[in-house]
Amino acid sequence: MNKTVVIYYSFEGNSEFVAENIAKLMSADVEKLQVKNEPPKKGLGKFLHGGKAALLKDDPGLFPLQVDLTAYDTVVMVYPVWAGTFPPAIQEFLKQYPFEGKKLCIVANSASGAAQKSIDQMKEILKNNTFCGSLSLQNPKRNEEKVLGQIREFVERLK
Template identity: 30%
Template sequence: MPNALIVFYSLDGDVRFLARTLAKELVMDSMELELVKPHPTHGFMKYFTGGFLAATGATPPLRPLAHDAADYDIVFIGTPVWNSRPTPAVRTFLKGADLEGKRVAFFTSYGGSDVKTHRILNSLVPGAKVVGNIGFKMPLKMDKEQCSADLVRWAKELLNN
């Protein structure tokens, strides 16, 4: 099995749930991205700030990373969808990571649609080979067992190809 890493950002827990499930089921390293200045977690500013920063392509600084993506064969990257875009934390990671020649796969959690988000994510890794994209509509509120099973099956297929 290839050496794999899961990188993710989660504010409300949906992507954290997906990432932790994947790491546990497939015994992979994982790291949660943390902003130097944490994002608001409730109220109007949570949505206003998040949507605005996502729409403008902001890249706020991250706390030091626990793993170097360059050390892995395949990197799974998870993000919530904010304003039809990836989160600023994931954008910062992608702008700074050395993913040249790496296999990359994206997973998202969304409320509306993630089609635009996947196009943006794919464009942020020009030197990498994007091997997969998958999205889940509000996994913690909908059917988390089905989402988990679908995610693990998808990842296993990517790891075995």
């Protein structure tokens, strides 16, 4: 068995672009985390509501996962950085679907490119897995060609 699943959350499409391309290159299954409560799409409220929810670890009302994680030996986590950490959808996923003994890759997307803190936090929470590598991508949808190159290199290194 060498099956890979890409689990991701995306609020504005960047992590979706990244996750779908990684899944294609790795011939992996892919699942988008869906939640009931999200910040407003526009204005300052987006950052205030979203940032606060991430820091306070609010439960966003995660819909049940469709894939069965026990069927996979590699999990690739893809998410946007919110207030320096990962968004509530990812926090809630880690709480409800803890997994161990798998190969773990982490891909963080952000506006600043500063994602290491969130990657370290996730590694700590998922420490009972074998860490395979991480990738930090800056504004993927504004830099599609560059990011596709970074993704290709990352997937090659995992082989």
